[in-house]
Amino acid sequence: MLFSRNDPFQPLISHSPGLESLIRSAQIAAAADITILIQGETGVGKELLAQSIHRASPRASKPMITVNCAALNDQLIESQLFGHVKGAFTGAHTDSVGYIEAADNGCLFLDEIGELSARGQAALLRFLESGECQKTGSNETRYIDTRVIAATHRDLQQMVSRGEFRQDLFYRLNVVTLRLPALRERRRDIALLFTHFCQRYAASQNKQPPRADKSALKRLQQHDWPGNVRELRNVCARLVTLHDSGAIISGQTISHELAMQSTTIDSSLFELPPEGIRLEQLEQDLLQQALNRADGNKSQAARLLGITRDAFLYRLKKHKL
Numbered sequence: 001m002l003f004s005r006n007d008p009f010q011p012l013i014s015h016s017p018g019l020e021s022l023i024r025s026a027q028i029a030a031a032a033d034i035t036i037l038i039q040g041e042t043g044v045g046k047e048l049l050a051q052s053i054h055r056a057s058p059r060a061s062k063p064m065i066t067v068n069c070a071a072l073n074d075q076l077i078e079s080q081l082f083g084h085v086k087g088a089f090t091g092a093h094t095d096s097v098g099y100i101e102a103a104d105n106g107c108l109f110l111d112e113i114g115e116l117s118a119r120g121q122a123a124l125l126r127f128l129e130s131g132e133c134q135k136t137g138s139n140e141t142r143y144i145d146t147r148v149i150a151a152t153h154r155d156l157q158q159m160v161s162r163g164e165f166r167q168d169l170f171y172r173l174n175v176v177t178l179r180l181p182a183l184r185e186r187r188r189d190i191a192l193l194f195t196h197f198c199q200r201y202a203a204s205q206n207k208q209p210p211r212a213d214k215s216a217l218k219r220l221q222q223h224d225w226p227g228n229v230r231e232l233r234n235v236c237a238r239l240v241t242l243h244d245s246g247a248i249i250s251g252q253t254i255s256h257e258l259a260m261q262s263t264t265i266d267s268s269l270f271e272l273p274p275e276g277i278r279l280e281q282l283e284q285d286l287l288q289q290a291l292n293r294a295d296g297n298k299s300q301a302a303r304l305l306g307i308t309r310d311a312f313l314y315r316l317k318k319h320k321l
């Protein structure tokens with residue numbers, strides 16, 4: 001999609017019909033000043049989209065306040081959201097402005113809304129229904145005029161049906177939902193984003209960008225990109241940093257980089273969801289995915305999972321694969 005230089009949506013790079021039509025919906029919703037819920041996998045561009053929506057909105061000259069709902073302290077959640085007055089509780093040495101009040105006339109970006117605790121959900125719902133903000137320890141009520149944008153990688157509808165997310169809050173947030181497609185659902189953006197990030201990192205390191213040969217492009221296209229655009233960006237950053245200016249990159253190099261990325265993802269990003277997982281099923285799926293990705297080569301598949309070939313063969317037998 002081609003944007004003019006100062007277009008708020010210009011940072012969102014895409015040539016795929018799915019994302020382009022989503023951007024058009026976002027442009028309309030931005031102007032309408034209504035609540036927006038952004039859904040999509042990790043690294044898919046939810047925050048980038050929220051920033052673009054705010055910059056395209058009538059409130060663009062006012063701040064967008066980002067609240068990472070996963071990082072709120074449940075004991076202090078009302079005070080973090082609404083603020084408190086001096087002396088409201090031990091340690092409240094001064095008056096404090098909460099996130100909601102800070103977003104008055106501007107925009108409140110509730111990131112990772114699916115991680116908001118039951119207490120946080122109740123507090124937020126109260127505000128959304130009344131527009132009222134009362135600091136902890138104060139009787140004074142202020143009306144806050146803010147535009148809410150929420151984002152999550154979780155399936156909120158499913159969380160509602162499991163009783164993990166309040167239905168009334170879900171309806172408040174789910175006025176316009178924008179679902180960002182995963183990178184694997186818009187494969188034609190892969191080469192475009194690869195070129196973009198390589199150019200950007202190369203420029204910052206005073207290098208010529210690396211160039212992907214045919215096998216490298218094929219490998220990039222085949223990959224499932226569980227970490228989406230962020231994963232692709234990280235691959236580009238490493239390629240630019242670790243290779244000579246203008247280096248030609250092969251498919252093998254890409255495979256190596258992707259394997260490196262997946263080890264970092266495994267060790268730092270995998271988090272057990274509250275509803276738990278089915279370990280046996282997950283193991284079977286991973287074995288199958290590794291086999292597919294390695295085109296049936298068992299040694300390579302084992303390497304992708306960080307285990308020995310023998311351990312891999314043992315597990316294949318166990319799952320009758």
Ligand SMILES: Nc1ncnc2c1ncn2[C@@H]1O[C@H](COP(=O)(O)OP(=O)(O)OP(=O)(O)O)[C@@H](O)[C@H]1O
Binds near residue numbers: 011012040044049230
């Ligand atoms: N369409 C795009 N064009 C250019 N850059 C993009 C695009 N989508 C995402 N990015 C970049 O990818 C990175 C991840 O994006 P972002 O932080 O918005 O993802 P997210 O969906 O909020 O991820 P998470 O769920 O992990 O919080 C950022 O550096 C962002 O600038």
Ligand SMILES: [Mg+2]
Binds near residue numbers: 046111
């Ligand atoms: Mg994010």
